[in-house]
Amino acid sequence: MDQTLKKTSALPDGGRRPIRRPSRAEAEEAVRTLLAWAGDDPEREGLQDTPRRVAAADEEYFSGYGNDAVDVLSRTFEDVAGYDDMVMLRDIRVESHCEHHIAPFIGVAHIAYLPANRVVGLSKLARAVDIFAKRLQTQESLTAQVADAIEQALAPRGVAVLIEAEHQCMSTRGIHKPGVSTITTRFSGVFEQDSSYRDRFLQMVHAERRG
Numbered sequence: 001m002d003q004t005l006k007k008t009s010a011l012p013d014g015g016r017r018p019i020r021r022p023s024r025a026e027a028e029e030a031v032r033t034l035l036a037w038a039g040d041d042p043e044r045e046g047l048q049d050t051p052r053r054v055a056a057a058d059e060e061y062f063s064g065y066g067n068d069a070v071d072v073l074s075r076t077f078e079d080v081a082g083y084d085d086m087v088m089l090r091d092i093r094v095e096s097h098c099e100h101h102i103a104p105f106i107g108v109a110h111i112a113y114l115p116a117n118r119v120v121g122l123s124k125l126a127r128a129v130d131i132f133a134k135r136l137q138t139q140e141s142l143t144a145q146v147a148d149a150i151e152q153a154l155a156p157r158g159v160a161v162l163i164e165a166e167h168q169c170m171s172t173r174g175i176h177k178p179g180v181s182t183i184t185t186r187f188s189g190v191f192e193q194d195s196s197y198r199d200r201f202l203q204m205v206h207a208e209r210r211g
C-alpha cells in the first residue's frame with residue numbers, strides 16, 4: 001500500500017504534505033491505547049477484536065483519501081441533445097466525520113449545475129460527494145470542495161451546493177443539542193451572479209418531497 005497520501009487536486013491548497021502512513025499494527029495499537037484511556041481493559045474478551053474492527057471501519061469511513069473527484073467527474077458526456085437547463089440532484093445522503101472530534105455528521109447534499117456544453121453521469125455527482133465526505137472534514141470545506149470539483153471538471157455556467165447535516169459532536173457530547181441542522185451553501189457562476197437562479201435552486205431544494 002502507498003506509504004504517502006496521494007496529492008489531491010481539489011483540495012483548497014492544491015495538495016497535502018506527504019505523511020508516513022502507519023502500519024495496520026500501529027493503528028490497532030493506537031486503538032488499544034484509546035480503549036485503556038476510556039478506562040477499560042483492552043485484553044478482556046469482548047474488546048480483543050475491537051482494534052481490528054475499528055481499523056477496518058476506519059478504512060471504510062476514510063476511503064475518500066485515495067480517490068480524486070475531479071477525475072471521476074471528468075468522464076463527461078458532450079451530446080445531450082441541446083439540453084442546457086439546470087441539472088439538479090436532491091437529497092444525496094452524506095455520511096462524514098468532523099475533523100475536530102472524529103464524530104459523524106450525517107445529512108443530505110443538494111447539487112445543481114447549469115451545463116455549458118458538458119454534462120456528467122448523475123451517479124458521478126453522488127460519487128464526488130462520497131469521495132470528499134469519506135475524509136475528515138468540516139461541513140464548510142466539504143461544501144466548497146464538492147462545488148470546486150464540479151467547477152473544475154465541467155466548467156459549467158454555474159454550480160450550487162447546499163448541505164444540511166446534524167453533527168454528533170453537537171448532539172451526543174459538548175452542548176448536547178440534537179435536531180440542530182447545520183446548513184452550508186456554495187454558489188458560483190450564474191447562481192452567484194443572478195438571484196433568480198439561486199431562488200429557483202432553493203425552491204427546488206424545499207419543494208415538497210413525493211411519497
Ligand SMILES: [Zn+2]
Binds near residue numbers: 169170
Ligand atoms: Zn466536531
